[in-house]
Amino acid sequence: xxxxxxxxxxxxxxxxxxxxxLPPSVLARHxxxxxxxxxxxxxxxxxxxxxxxxxxxxxxxxxxxxxxxINLFRKSSSSELKKQNEALLGPPLVLALSLQGIWCLHxxxxxxxxxxxxxxxxxxxxxxxxADFLAQQPGVKLASxxxxxxxxxxxxxxxxxxFPQLKLPASIQPAQYLPPKLPLSxxxxxxxxxxxxxxxxSDSETALTLISHTVAARLFNELLLSKHFEFCSxxxxxxxxxxxxxxxxxxxxxxxxxxxxxxISKKVV
Amino acid sequence: xxxxSQRKYKLSDKVxxxxxxxxxxxxxxxxxxxxxxxxxxxxxxxxxIHSDSLEQAFDSLIDSYDSPPGEIHxxxxxxxxxxxxxxxxxxx
Numbered sequence: 357x358x359x360x361x362x363x364x365x366x367x368x369x370x371x372x373x374x375x376x377x378l379p380p381s382v383l384a385r386h387x388x389x390x391x392x393x394x395x396x397x398x399x400x401x402x403x404x405x406x407x408x409x410x411x412x413x414x415x416x417x418x419x420x421x422x423x424x425x426i427n428l429f430r431k432s433s434s435s436e437l438k439k440q441n442e443a444l445l446g447p448p449l450v451l452a453l454s455l456q457g458i459w460c461l462h463x464x465x466x467x468x469x470x471x472x473x474x475x476x477x478x479x480x481x482x483x484x485x486x487a488d489f490l491a492q493q494p495g496v497k498l499a500s501x502x503x504x505x506x507x508x509x510x511x512x513x514x515x516x517x518x519f520p521q522l523k524l525p526a527s528i529q530p531a532q533y534l535p536p537k538l539p540l541s542x543x544x545x546x547x548x549x550x551x552x553x554x555x556x557x558s559d560s561e562t563a564l565t566l567i568s569h570t571v572a573a574r575l576f577n578e579l580l581l582s583k584h585f586e587f588c589s590x591x592x593x594x595x596x597x598x599x600x601x602x603x604x605x606x607x608x609x610x611x612x613x614x615x616x617x618x619x620i621s622k623k624v625v
Numbered sequence: 626x627x628x629x630s631q632r633k634y635k636l637s638d639k640v641x642x643x644x645x646x647x648x649x650x651x652x653x654x655x656x657x658x659x660x661x662x663x664x665x666x667x668x669x670x671x672x673x674i675h676s677d678s679l680e681q682a683f684d685s686l687i688d689s690y691d692s693p694p695g696e697i698h699x700x701x702x703x704x705x706x707x708x709x710x711x712x713x714x715x716x717x
Contacts, residue, residue, distance in 0.1 A: 496646075559646030560661040567659060578654045582641055586650045589643035 362564065380408040380418070391437050391446050394416040395546055397479070398447060402572035407451060409575075414443030420561060423455025444612045445520050452574040454580060458507045458516070463543075465500035465515065466490045468529075471540045472499050472515045473620050474506075476569045476597070482604050484523070486546065486616075489609050492616065499530045499538070503571060506540055513595055515540040542598065542620060549601035551617045557599060562592035630679040634705075634714045642670070651713060660713070669704050673714065 362376045364598055380403035387398045392413060407419040413436070418427040426448050428440065451459045463474040466489035475483045480553040485503050491498035499517035501524050515538060518531040545557065557565060566588040567573070576584060600619070602612045636642060639654040649662035653685070662670060668683075668689060676682035686697050708714040 373686050446692075558648055558663075560648035560650050560663070563643070563645050563650045564659055564661055574657070576657075580653065580655055580656065583643055585643065585650075589650060593644045 380405045384577065389574070392442060398575070402577060405427055409448055410449070411443045412446070417444065417448035419448060419452045419455065421455070423452035426452055431531055442522060445522060447572045447575055449577050451504055454506065454572070454576065454584065457583070457587070458505045459584060460519070461504045461566070462502065462569050462571050463500060463504040465503065465504050465517065466540060467497040467499045468495065468540060468620055471541040473542045473544070474500070474504055474515065474540060475544050475546055476565065481546045481548065483546060486612070489613055490616065491507055493504065493613060497530070497534060499534055500593045507537070513540045513591055514538065540595070543595055544574060544598050544600040547599055547601040548604045552603070553601045554613060554619055555599045556590070557597045558594050559596065561596040564589045564590055565597050632678065632716050633677065634673050635717050636674055637712055637715050640713050648709050653712065665700070666704060669701055670708065670714070671703070
């Protein structure tokens with residue numbers, strides 16, 4: 357399974373601007389969320405013809421049943437087009453990937469020795485800051501700032517560092533220097549604490565942590581929910597999420613990074 | 626409640642259970658709610674839905690644990706009350 361850049365969406369598997377086909381019309385759900393720097397409500401329709409997402413200010417997106425294609429209706433003004441492109445990289449692309457068995461974690465990540473290490477946490481828990489600081493160390497590269505697609509291939513867990521990261525300029529997108537997919541060897545759940553400490557979540561806690569950090573899961577219907585549940589259960593049987601508690605004080609970051617790299621090196625060969 | 630019943634229980638139609646290690650996770654599809662089960666909870670629910678009767682489940686649990694039967698009885702009863710109330714298991 358391949359992931360495509362946005363630029364490639366237009367001329368590879370993803371067909372755009374096809375207004376002549378009857379879209380899915382059965383109202384499935386309204387989903388509230390944070391998108392385009394605002395709280396908004398996405399309206400979702402479903403049928404055997406796929407999924408139809410209506411996103412305020414960004415337009416409508418039609419995703420094929422298997423997630424192989426996204427049709428959208430181009431906005432005319434440049435400001436609307438910018439919002440549409442930004443929205444495309446959110447729920448529509450994430451849902452399309454999910455339909456292909458590629459689930460997107462809200463996570464930052466780094467590449468170390470050919471393996472990826474992911475960092476989960478609530479907004480503001482320092483995922484991006486920590487990954488960015490780690491990536492300044494020799495032999496470490498930034499692999500994700502915000503969204504990390506993960507998948508099982510022949511029973512092994514992989515992640516893709518090629519999802520377009522909205523908050524990063526084009527010149528430093530991880531896709532510029534990392535391959536389409538790499539083994540995902542460690543997952544940390546970040547927590548704030550006065551001192552550095554690591555611990556291991558149980559199997560069920562690992563599954564629930566993966567579930568709760570999956571992007572756009574509220575768009576999933578029952579079939580997709582059950583597939584996602586199966587996926588997270590499978591992953592929890594082979595990778596156990598570690599908690600990494602650390603003081604969120606900038607002056608402490610060098611120590612934190614040193615401890616973290618030491619812990620990563622225990623597992624990543 | 627005395628556990629001498631021939632009643633049978635099963636997972637509700639909209640509930641999925643996955644075993645992960647010696648623990649379990651439940652998903653209620655209609656509400657998108659997830660529940661974690663520790664090893665004891667998983668064993669109890671496993672016995673409950675795979676036994677021919679509640680009494681058989683109870684007897685099987687007594688064989689599995691060193692705890693006094695009264696304690697196992699209370700734990701099973703409490704778990705069942707929770708599971709029924711949450712719509713996770715149902716009698717059939």
